[in-house]
Amino acid sequence: MLQTYAERLLANTLKDLVRRGTLDVTLPDGRRMNFGDGTAPRAAIRFTDTRAVLALLMDPDLRLGELFMDERLVVDEGSIYDVLELLLRDADAVRPGAAVRMLDTMRMAIRRFLQNNRPGRARANVAHHYDLDDRLYALFLDDQRQYSCAYFEHPGQDLESAQRAKQRHIAAKLLLEPGHRVLDIGCGWGGLTRYLVEVAGAGHATGITLSEEQLKGARELAARAGHPQAYDYRLEDYRATPGRFDRIVSVGMFEHVGVGYHDAFFRKCHDLLTDDGVMLLHFIGNSDVPDFNNPWIEKYIFPGGHIPSLSEFTPAIERSGLVVTDIEVLRLHYASTLRIWRDRFLARRAEAVALYDERFARMWEYYLSMSETAFRYQDIAIFQVQLARRQESVPLTRDYVGEREAGLREAEARLGLMSSGT
Structure with missing residues (x-):
């Protein structure tokens, strides 16, 4: 029965x-x-x-x-x-049925416990995903390991140039000037910091990460860059970072902060930013009402993660003393990014099986597939939030973004970086 x-x-x-x-x-x-x-x-x-x-x-x-x-x-x-x-x-x-609704209610109630990302737990959560064998990421990422949403300027754009466009777009919004000191919170393998120094002209870039594998890769790549002395990569929690910076950028890290730590994050960013400084925060956001993290993603891929809604993180910005100077929503760009990642991964799936096993390869295929469908059919998008301590630190119109992107394209051409990684 x-x-x-x-x-x-x-x-x-x-x-x-x-x-x-x-x-x-x-x-x-x-x-x-x-x-x-x-x-x-x-x-x-x-x-x-x-x-x-x-x-x-x-x-x-x-x-x-x-x-x-x-x-x-x-x-x-x-x-x-x-x-x-x-x-x-x-x-x-x-x-949904009654049983699923009851589970949803329970998961919403315990999400702060699951996202209790105190320093030690945050380090373990990052290691769970980002300290996997580096050869796994080589199967599907671009040559600079940009493990975040690309920026597609036109249909059919290849991954490398779309990731370059993402770096250019962020650099333009940061309003970088020669000599600026930049902090990258959650720097990954350092691709963005290298772009900000080598192309955009930043004087010094500090990158912090909780991943030992990413730290190792970032340092190795920086040593081969044009200005190796301009980089400082550290295994460091953002809560422990000292100093002041002219510019702060964070790409794909805020999803790991946790709903109970939004205030601590933005207050720390306020303290780290100079009086006339600018910050750009790029992360996965929820365009709907607040929700819990997907339980499969929580268990197998990103423990402690959270996709915040506007109504969750903007009050924390207000309390921090920072000013929101711009919010841009990048719709479907991550779906296109994930489609390329999934195609590349499946083309080299046998290598993933050799690195781990068949079950791991199925897990990774499911992760890439589920993530793409979430960005295509659910209320998930990329938010780019520009912040400052003073509202006059940023121009009053967006014209500067296109103008600065054009200048950065010229710099890329001079360096021979039109379609390859930095």
Whole structure:
């Protein structure tokens, strides 16, 4: 009876979710169900045991990824991306069941505990993801390891030039002048700091990270740059950083701060910024009401992470004494970035299996696929927030962004960097 109830509930759920495209489902006993309107995209999945069906129904946010990783849900036609697209693109119109709503309420209630990113825990959370074998990231990132959203200036732009455009766009918003001292909070492998020094003309760049692997890579690449003496990379929590800086930039790090630490982050940035300084914060944001982190992402990919809504982080900025001088929302740019990353990863998937194992490769494929569908079909986007201590530190119109980007393009051309990494 429980099996029959589960199958009926699965059929009713998928009938509501899959309205466009085609999803074929094979049950553990071999019976098949079909959903959708018969058009593309097409995908076929197979459950290997009845408990897999029950697990998916009880907690789809967590269990779909786990079942795929454990091969209890097998994709027989199409890809896991196709499955996620079919399930998510009309999901906003479907009300979750009572069990899922109860889980959502519980996860919202405990999210501050999960995001208790005190210094020691923050370091462990970063190591979980960013201290993986560096050869893994070489499978899909650009040659400078830009592990954040690219900026696509036109359709079909390649990843390397789109990442270059992202660096140029950020540098223009920072209003850099020769000799400026820059702090990069969460510097990764140092690609942005090298651009700010070698192309944009910053006098000195300090990059801080909690990843030992990224620190090692950033130092090695800086040693081969044109101005190796201009870089200082440290294994350091932002809360421990001393000094004052003319410019502060942070790309893809604020998602790791945690909802309970927004005040501490912005107050520290206020203290680190000079009186006439400018800051640019680039991060994944939620365009909807505040929500909890996806439980599968929390467990397997980014423990302690959080995608903040405008209503969550802007009050902390107000309390810090900083002034919001500009907010830009980059819609779908990360979806395009993730599509390229996923294609590159799948082209070299066998190397990922050799580095780790088959289950890890399925996990990584699911991560890239789920992230792309989130940016395409859910309320997730990139926010670029420009901040200052004084509102007169930034021009009153946005004309300067295009003007400075044009100047940076000329500098790139002089250095021979039009389409390659810095």
